[in-house]
Amino acid sequence: MRLIGVIVLALVALTWADGPLPFETEDVEILNAEAGDNNYRLPEDLDPISYDIEITPYFTEETTPPGKSQFSFDGTVSIVFKVIKPNLNSFVIHENVRLVEGVRLFKTENDAVVPLLSGRQFERDTDHQFLKIYLDTGTTLEVGAEYKLLVIYVGNINETPLSRGVFRGNYKDEKGVTRWYLATHLQPTHSRQAFPSFDEPGFKSTFRITINRPTSFSPTYSNMPLEVSLNQGERTKEIFRETPRMSAYLVTFHVSDGFKVIADNDDKERPYRILARSNAEGQGKYALEIGTPITNWLSDYLKIDYYSMAKYLKNDQIASPYWASGATENWGLVTYRELRLLYEEGETNAVDKLSIGTITAHELAHKWFGNLITCRWWDNVWINEGFASYFEYFAMHAAYPELELDDQFNIMYVQSALSADSATSTRALQHTVNSPTEVTGHFSGISYSKGASFLLMLKHLVSDDTFQQALYNFLDDRKYQHAFPSHLYDAFEKALSESKQEIKTTEGNNLDIKSFMSYWVLEQGYPVLNVNVNREAGTIALEQERFFVSPTVAATQQVWPLPITYTTQSSPNWTDLSPVKVMNTKTDTLQNVPTDGWVIFNVQQKNIYRVNYDTETWLKIAQQLQTDHNVIHHLNRAQIVDDVFALMRSEMLSFQQYVFRLLDNVIKDLGFEVEPNEHVTRTLNRFYLLNFACNMGHQECINNSVNRFKSYKSGVITSVNPNLRRHTFCEGLRAGDYEDWSFIFKRRQESNNQADEVAMLRALGCTKNDQARNEYLKNILTDDVKAQDRLNAFTFFYMGDQSNAKFALPFIKENVKEIEKAVVLPAWFQNIFANIAGYLDEEGLKEYETMLTSIQTEYPTAFTAGNSAIASARANIKWGSDKVEQIISVVDDLSPTTTPAPSSSEEPTTETPAPGSATQYVFRLLDNVIKDLGFEVEPNEHVTRTLNRFYLLNFACNMGHQECINNSVNRFKSYKSGVITSVNPNLRRHTFCEGLRAGDYEDWSFIFKRRQESNNQADEVAMLRALGCTKNDQARNEYLKNILTDDVKAQDRLNAFTFFYMGDQSNAKFALPFIKENVKEIEKAVVLPAWFQNIFANIAGYLDEEGLKEYETMLTSIQTEYPTAFTAGNSAIASARANIKWGSDKVEQIISVVDDLTPTTTPAPSSSEEPTTETPAPGSATVAFPATLMFLWTALAIILK
Template sequence: MSWFFLSLAFLVLNTTNADNPLWIEEIEELPEFSAQSVSRSADKVYRLPENVVPLEYDIFIDLYFAERIDRPFSFDGREFIVIQATEENVTNIVLHSNVDSINSITLLSDNGETVNLNLIEPYTLEPQYHFLRINLQQAMDLGRNYTLYIDYSNSMNDGPMKRGIWKGWYTDDEGVERIYAATHFQPYNARQAFPCWDEPLFKAVFKLHLSKPSSYIGTYSNTGIENTDTLENNRTRDNFLESPKMSSYLVTFLVSESFKVIASNTSFTPAIRIVGRSNTAGLGDHALDLTVKMTEYFDDYFKIPYSSLHPNLLNDHISSPDWASAGTENWGMVSYRELYLIIDPRETIMSVEHYATTLVSHELAHKWFGNLITCFWWSNTWINEGFASYFGYIAAHQMFPQYDLHEHFNSRYLQTSLNFDSGVTTVPLNHDVNSPAQVTGHFGTISYSKGAAFLRMLGDMITPGTFQKACQYFLLNNPYEATDQYDLYDAFAKAIDEDRTLNEYSNFNFTDFYRIWVNEAGYPLLTVEVNYITGEMALTQERFFLSASAGTTDQIYPIPITYSSKAKPDFTNLTASYMLTSKQAIIQKEAADEWVIFNNQQHGHYRVNYDVKTWNLISEALLNDPESIHYLNRAQIVNDVFALMRANKLTYRFGFHIIKFLRNEINYHVWNPAISGYTWLRNRLRHLPESQATFDSYLLSYMDYVINTLGYEPASNESVTITLTRQEVLHFACTLGHEICIQNSRDKFISMRDQGAWVDPRIRRHVYIAGVRQGGQQDFEFLLNRYRNSNFANDQLEILRALGATRDPQLLTRYLEFTLDKAVRSHDKATSFNYALLGNPENAHTVLQFVKNNINAIRVAYVEEAPPNPVHTALSNLAAYLDEAGLVEYQEWLRSTQTNTAQFNSAISAISSARNNMAWGTANVDMILNAARDGATNVMMSTLLISIMAVIAVFL
């Protein structure tokens, strides 16, 4: 699943999952690595007791749309659940329920006799925990089958943000608006559709029966339709085949009037189908190619073909106009946000196409990792999401090498994890969670990014072949069961022992390696000091914290050591030459005055710092012979240097000296962390516009070479990575005020506006933004009209990004008001709000007035109760863009009108953080500018010299 799936390569403002948990718990200490050392049945108030388990569900749901006058967009449900008691003397059956009303409850024994409920209080509801507690007059018999019957009613949610069963909308071929019903249950929202044991542990067989108006013929679920009943009042009921044994969150369906199969491959069993609204017919071929090839890959890799998982499972992939996350792995029917499944080379920007490839691979990997086996509880979310994220890039690269996904793994996951996991409150991969908010928070960077990075590091250590064998053991030993970190450990330990792939490392214990990396937070900083006379390299490790005031810990991480030197540039060797399991060690190389770089291709989950001489040798090589160092290690150096500067491990002057080679760099992987690092510094100078402008001029001087080399026009045969580089570099350059970039973009926009010229989607982002930012009302109206008439979610999102860049306060207010409109889908609303802040520095004051005047409407339209907390995000982000006067006004408004609201504390905290950032910028601005100027001097002189020579040439 991609909640975020999310999200995870984008900035916080662009993510779709909760990558920033607001909760902190003590890290559980595991003195011994054994299943017995941690109880699986720990007392947790939000957790269900395990004394009753479900075996089978037979669920009848009657869906009503606008035709029901008294309760439009609602549903009635009846379910029969076969259950068993697993303990003696069970007199209470506890399950989850979050529906409007429970109408009746009956319990029958296996001989059909009614089991009496408590006469005084047959059942109780505990809304805080979503518990339905059924009270019996007599105890259940151990191991005997009972049938629990529940009749209930509920309403559809308006849009996908609150999940459960919800209604969305689309426009059909005739321009008529249609309403459809869909479900999104992960991680704890099946209880909104039917009372159930809504934890991943409780696996059961599900059989659905859906009734709806007869005009709703586009109906899909996990399994195929067994038969259809004709009912009264022009209604029909589709009866679906039973599912495999699975967790409740994997149940799904979609009911519509005109969704249909828009692409299919019938050579597979089951057929692989892409399903979307009728007016996307012909636009599903790219998605079909992705799903076909990735199904082939996983069938071969796991040696458990998809067709063998269950005879009733479908292999459908739903393109949904509304969807709260990027995609969700419901078994047999994966649902995606339409943005990522409807791909058209004339309309889709490359970063979306690129991500879509990994997303489809991610969701298909879940069929095995997540669905066939499932994490025991959401504390082990990383078992589901880490594997799916790993395969999303590493496996997809095998089938789609044109995207270079194995190399983009670093910026997408490895560097994202290093950046996030360096805080003092970060949590380990295996982290105990309890409440719904904690569960939601664990679907974030640690589970997705660190989980994937840990698995790649592990695969390098034990070899890809042993890694594959371990995956197969894990799946074959635990099919249709809930699993935990111990089951996974057993599979890897068995494969490693059989293949003896770690035997060459003396004094290395795989059990300790696994226990520490899974159950301890953070990661190490490796400090390397080279003795150039003897060739000895002294290695020291410590836990890395981004905050210089965080102190230190005694934590020791097992680190797989790889390195290259000038004499032996062995960057492609990803097998560890040494395992560092102590705080300090010395390893030997040939004595020579040469650079040495640790962590080949940045595959290890750690950072590296060096002594001054080694850094200078690296810097000299980067500047004079950059190709002698692998570009992923050049990217690693940039990523590490920015982090080391922030942590006061390197001075900014020295750090900028090391990365001054960027003025001659054109590689995407190197520029991606550079732009992130520069953006972090720019944001701390926002309140000092003159200083920020000076800093920007230095940055633009660094970028002359990459801009001129890439150019402004995509080539027909250029690589995907070159396209991504141009998109990112020109978007940043236009933001910094690069005049040629702005003028070129503006010219293209005007040609599109006045002459209908097509703008290549590979450069569309900065063209749209510059067109609106440098334009006026005519340009705004043109793009807004284009939004209303577009059939492509991708283009609509780019238009929203651009509209938020207008400099006109009245137009910006219109744009913000537009985000409250239905035309902006609920999953795009908070993102669109953030685009207004990103669009121009001066926009923040207008956004503040909009918030003050429309806060209640924002809470409704943005769906305040949604698990990702979109209103919290919007109000917190606003603080980061205000100057001191704006912060004073904002704080006064919050204290005078919002003290009792859910967002008050987080918004006040964001104001404090904003002031801290400004204070840091004020205190360090001279140091930053001096450091940046030193790196820019030569290139600025070179640029000036080129200009002078060009003028001279005119007169010769």
């Protein structure tokens, strides 16, 4: 057994490492694919050539003539296709429309009518979403001939974007008038909702779109420019130019009352425009600024100019208030959720601003990978999404290298892939899918993160020049066609051959690049490379084995081709990333290697494998980190942290090798204010770190936030920097009263910025005021929270304060039906019940179990999801509980003896954490980092500093760091009272959350109202998150209820539940009764079945053992009616209990190693005050502690240069 005595990883990484913190991942739809037959695929009997589609939409009564239904549309589609297979007397296409009124078939060469079977011209197979056309007896289609199929039909304009297809949304203009719009979201299997079609990515055609819109509406937008507009009285016919040859899911049209161009580069040859609702004027400037250079860089790098892909091709980006995902790559008209495209100076934080850039790069990359070439079928969706995810970071980095996104790629994608691909149930990149549910499920982290990481590994294997040439070969060979992985392999083989480059394997043979690529695409999982240094012989023995996070899984016989890179202490070289060989055997030995010092493999972590060293090598690495950490590359420091944590989870290493320290130094460096003209990465770092620190309970962070909030509310300052708002508003509301909450609530209602509106929704969830909490929950179920934000609103509430999840339980129980309706998608409904569990302690979990049991019959999926989440939550609680004592005892033995002097002598407002508690230890680590970063966003500071502060202050406040909490609460109070008129967006999360967590119902109502008034979607979501922090029972109940209303967008309802669980350690348990009583409403509100299950799965991770038991009881009560919820919930309960046990076993060992290996100078804490929140109970902060360690150390390993 390998055992390392000491490793200092995190301390040095945290204080001095390079790069910004990783971004949050939000608004991600994850569906659990269900097994299905293979009869959902179309036969390859026909080849579609072109479509003519005409749509006449009907909105409200004013635009709907007699005999037509509101929110429906009349459609006709004419499809020209070529016959491939002989003797066809019937054929099939996809359709999932409301009504098929008639079909006709013509032979195109002479327009002759082809007779169809009398009495049975067509048949609808709704189970498989097929439209079957029957030819008359004795009639067959002629092979090689072209035919035209005409279908007349009626379609639905769906209520929410979660149903995909054609959907409706609305917004209030500057006069408060409700304006309607229609949009499309057809990926991956929903073009059949808009028009009968060959709805598979491999079928490519051209499309001509015609829209008959109400004349009173604004001009329509589609893939191509408008060619003809004909005024026909009450209707205007708009005919658009023909698209390039593309897949049906890329078709789009946007019919609206009030959307317009808000930013334009005024370049007729290379047009780039930002489109949005009429009252978003001025919010498109940043998206315009970044879009053109990214497009140009991609055009140059890929050697195919975007604007050369088709005549008249445009490059519009449109912001939709309601959208089910981050964005979708429709050719010529990319559609984004507002907070992923619109930026408002002073209202949008650095995190959301950076996300605008990376998501824009992702969608623009799709123009080449996804649009120009497309995977033949969704089993290889990684071809689309892996490339887009790769260029998401590297295209944005190329255009804006100061953001250091090449470093962030390691955390966001490489380490995410390693985490996601370490389970026994993981999938290979190429994975068989058939049904729409299976297809949607394959749009998963593996396809994105492992696909992108695979490409990074390939680039460094073959060199950037060869990689670039291979991509050009691929695109040029398959443009306007579909592609299989074999086409990509051929392109790399050709480029490698032309480069005359030789890559050797273990046996000394030249690498077969096609075999290399095929193995990585077809095999699930990845290896850990075990390294044993023989210092006497000067050799290094290598052995690979598949890595599983579970220590009980049997070994496999898989052998990956591994690019081997390494460097040594005697000759450190961190820039040569080309492999010395590809290890394609189980074992190998390196000869004549300097072995007197340390050796580090997988240089800069560019390859997909973990590394485990012999004990002596681990010790030498630890010694180097302690004496001069800068000698080791910052990306390898981050790699070491990530690998060690994973190896400990798998029990390949003991937990003694993990570390947790130094938030204070980072905060000291970043400060609490946004500096003028600072680098964007500094702003982003502060944004993340201050939110992190405040949420951890870091007192200085809290104090700073609360003071800023008070200044803002009292009018002392007129605005809070958008990059400070999250923690400022949250802490202000957490520490504030109902009046504080109402202040933010009103501000949200008045906001014209969606990002700010969401941010305030998050902050409103931070209140502890019962009146505010009740109003927050109720408000989620109203139109004040967009349907897309309702799931998030619940999560914001859970996250807002540790008591919020439990507070929400009665509300959820009493409003299941309303929640189900409000979140729309069945999956989101399930997520409402899953997410809350993770925010409940054991007592809350027990209450939740009882609640779930009471709704089991009527809401079986909620019951299943909730019980699964309870299981996960208990596993997490057990993990933490089992490890905490071990961590602390060793710390006391190994930590420096110098006692830090407190910076404050104030009395604690709550109980003091027990001596040696994990929380107390974390606070010691936080103080110096917070001192370094500060609580304010500094003028012109680097974005990494802003991001560090953002993460750190949120972490510290949530951990109960008193200074962070006080700062946030004071800032919140200042903001609510008008002393300051705004909270920096990068401080809002922890400010609002702590303000609401410490506040009353009035404080909660303040943020609730501010969210309602917001005109910024990012701020709206941020405030939804903050509103979930409240401990006030009235506010918690209102928050939970509100999730199920139109006030929270359907797309945000799943997150809203999670925000509530996260908001306070008591919130998950509080939410149990609400969930139990509102299973049906939650199911309806979240719309997607998978999200409904996630509601029940997610909550488990926030419950302690008592809460998990309550949750189990609740799940039992709903088992019959909601079996999927029951299953999801119980599965999550098991996972939660396992995690709790693991964490408790290891915590003591973690801390001891940290203190033993970190510099001997002991930093003084920023405060001796106790947290204003309760000491984290087992299963609350303790639940998150191990995961928090991994996040904190890995992220901060690349913070500061």
